Amino acid sequence: METHLADFIRGTADGDEAESILRRCVHCGFCTATCPTYQLLGDELDGPRGRIYLIKDVLEGAPATPSVRLHLDRCLTCRNCETTCPSGVQYGRLVDIGRKVVEERATEPRPLLDRLKRTALREGLTRRWLFDPAMRIGKTVRPILPAALATKVPPTSRSTKRYVRVERPRKMLMLAGCVQPAMAPQINEATMRVLDAVGVETVVARRAGCCGAIRHHLNDHDGALDDARRNIDAWWPAIEAGAESIVMNASGCGAMIREYGHLLRNDPVYAEKATRVAALTRDLSEVLLPFSDFLVSKLQAPTARRVAWHPPCTLQHAQQIRGPVEALLTAAGVDVKLCAESHLCCGSAGTYSVLQPELATALRDRKLTQLAATRPEAIVSANIGCITHLQSGTGTPVLHWVELIADALPGEGVRLGLFPGEVRQAARVRKGKGPKPLPDPPRPS
Ligand code: SF4
Numbered sequence: 212m213e214t215h216l217a218d219f220i221r222g223t224a225d226g227d228e229a230e231s232i233l234r235r236c237v238h239c240g241f242c243t244a245t246c247p248t249y250q251l252l253g254d255e256l257d258g259p260r261g262r263i264y265l266i267k268d269v270l271e272g273a274p275a276t277p278s279v280r281l282h283l284d285r286c287l288t289c290r291n292c293e294t295t296c297p298s299g300v301q302y303g304r305l306v307d308i309g310r311k312v313v314e315e316r317a318t319e320p321r322p323l324l325d326r327l328k329r330t331a332l333r334e335g336l337t338r339r340w341l342f343d344p345a346m347r348i349g350k351t352v353r354p355i356l357p358a359a360l361a362t363k364v365p366p367t368s369r370s371t372k373r374y375v376r377v378e379r380p381r382k383m384l385m386l387a388g389c390v391q392p393a394m395a396p397q398i399n400e401a402t403m404r405v406l407d408a409v410g411v412e413t414v415v416a417r418r419a420g421c422c423g424a425i426r427h428h429l430n431d432h433d434g435a436l437d438d439a440r441r442n443i444d445a446w447w448p449a450i451e452a453g454a455e456s457i458v459m460n461a462s463g464c465g466a467m468i469r470e471y472g473h474l475l476r477n478d479p480v481y482a483e484k485a486t487r488v489a490a491l492t493r494d495l496s497e498v499l500l501p502f503s504d505f506l507v508s509k510l511q512a513p514t515a516r517r518v519a520w521h522p523p524c525t526l527q528h529a530q531q532i533r534g535p536v537e538a539l540l541t542a543a544g545v546d547v548k549l550c551a552e553s554h555l556c557c558g559s560a561g562t563y564s565v566l567q568p569e570l571a572t573a574l575r576d577r578k579l580t581q582l583a584a585t586r587p588e589a590i591v592s593a594n595i596g597c598i599t600h601l602q603s604g605t606g607t608p609v610l611h612w613v614e615l616i617a618d619a620l621p622g623e624g625v626r627l628g629l630f631p632g633e634v635r636q637a638a639r640v641r642k643g644k645g646p647k648p649l650p651d652p653p654r655p656s
């Protein structure tokens with residue numbers, strides 16, 4: 212694609228990067244066929260090729276109108292288009308630059324309500340001292356919350372199996388995360404128990420917090436870089452002491468932290484450390500796969516025998532990791548089903564489900580219909596956002612896959628079991644108020 216960048220961006224770091232990405236695009240449109248928002252809306256400007264043209268136009272001096280902003284806002288940043296693209300167009304990085312420029316050069320400010328929502332998400336979700344008590348209150352009053360709010364608050368897990376820290380020679384860092392410890396603390400517990408079972412001690416650096424993805428995707432790029440620097444500082448002593456990896460049990464965080472090297476490449480103090488941190492970052496499934504036989508030898512029967520696996524976009528597209536979760540669960544005696552259209556986003560996409568609720572709900576219901584067709588006892592995924600979003604539309608339990616493995620380990624405590632507190636949701640689905648099949652999507656031209 213030929214480009215003629217405007218003076219305001221030509222020769223800058225963002226301009227150079229955007230130009231080299233744009234020049235790889237040959238406008239073939241293959242990516243359009245796998246774009247979830249194009250499949251729902253059928254508008255070229257709500258597909259990757261259309262968005263690429265919109266970004267190119269703005270970088271060449273066209274006005275950043277509310278309409279341009281809307282089409283970029285509707286993008287899930289699922290990066291399915293990157294997996295499809297035969298020319299290696301790094302759409303995710305391009306749309307980050309595009310959104311930043313459109314925000315800076317907007318011909319009209321965002322509506323007040325939109326700005327308030329974005330600020331509340333950016334400042335509320337990333338601060339555990341704010342989010343943790345709010346979620347605790349939410350869980351306590353969940354039975355009396357209106358349905359729309361109750362679906363955003365996961366029920367308290369029944370699992371009481373606890374990780375008891377044991378010193379091990381092999382140590383790995385784990386990111387506790389920002390919202391996950393409050394929303395689903397059993398996921399970190401399960402991760403630590405499973406790592407312990409294979410002889411790895413989990414180290415959680417207290418000062419580490421949000422990976423930065425929330426701020427980054429809400430256009431607070433400087434705030435996201437501060438999150439990254441804080442995490443690097445928090446992890447560095449353990450890395451120097453020999454921690455083998457930084458384990459991620461939320462694929463959205465893993466995708467972000469793998470970008471640290473790129474995002475901090477121009478920072479003279481942090482560039483080298485950021486590259487090292489990104490290189491040490493591993494998804495939990497990658498870490499456990501080499502231990503598969505040993506781990507399986509320790510397991511009792513799994514809680515669910517037949518599960519539908521929903522691979523998050525941040526795992527399969529952003530990190531290009533496919534296969535280890537299925538391999539681990541299959542080795543553990545679980546019948547793992549991938550549903551039709553498993554490459555498509557479920558609509559969660561970080562804060563997308565709050566900012567674009569209609570599209571997010573349509574994608575969720577479409578995904579749940581496909582998942583239900585595999586007749587699973589439970590749905591498993593690898594990202595807290597997808598798990599909470601999918602659970603909000605179904606009575607079938609939605610778990611992190613590591614919970615199934617941890618629950619099959621011997622130990623004291625109540626087993627997780629199925630239907631953890633989702634009685635109200637299950638009742639809604641039984642009454643026919645659950646997700647309904649959607650009409651066939653329009654065929655791409
Ligand atoms: S598939 Fe790649 S090269 Fe083709 S239009 Fe999409 S981004 Fe451009």
Ligand code: SF4
Nearest residue numbers: 246286287289290292
């Ligand atoms: S990131 Fe996802 S929603 Fe955005 S253009 Fe690409 S495929 Fe479409």
